[in-house]
Amino acid sequence: MKQAYLAISLSNRPQFDEEIAALKKVLESRGIALLVFVDNYHFDLGEEKAMMRQAFSDIDKCELLLVEMSKKAVGAGIETGYAFAKKIPIIYLKRQAQTYSTTTGGCADFFINYEGVPDLINQFTPILNALKA
DSSP states (O other): OEEEEEEOOTTTGGGGHHHHHHHHHHHHTTTEEEEEHHHHOOOOTTOHHHHHHHHHHHHHTOSEEEEEOSSOOHHHHHHHHHHHHTTOOEEEEEETTSOOOHHHHHHOSEEEEESSHHHHHHHHHHHHHHHTO
């Protein structure tokens, strides 16, 4: 099965349950699993290098990187930069009322500025079609 990676900060993650569930559903219907790094792994203080090695290894296995940057996060930015350097397509997701990240925007191939889950999915589906994903 193909895989997509979601870059999102651990502290921001609990606020995005609905969006992540909807993204997973759409991707799974296309034979793509969504890897939410912060849901799959836990690293303790002192394990930062192992954490980043794992993140980069997982990104290397993905066809696509989604970055939820409604709230700016250094880790998600690093993951985005890594995917950009590896020429992995990047979709930047941001809730409408939140601040735009020019750094993330500069790396992204696609930008979704959404208001609610239905709007997110309405914008996401044509992008997947364009990527033939």
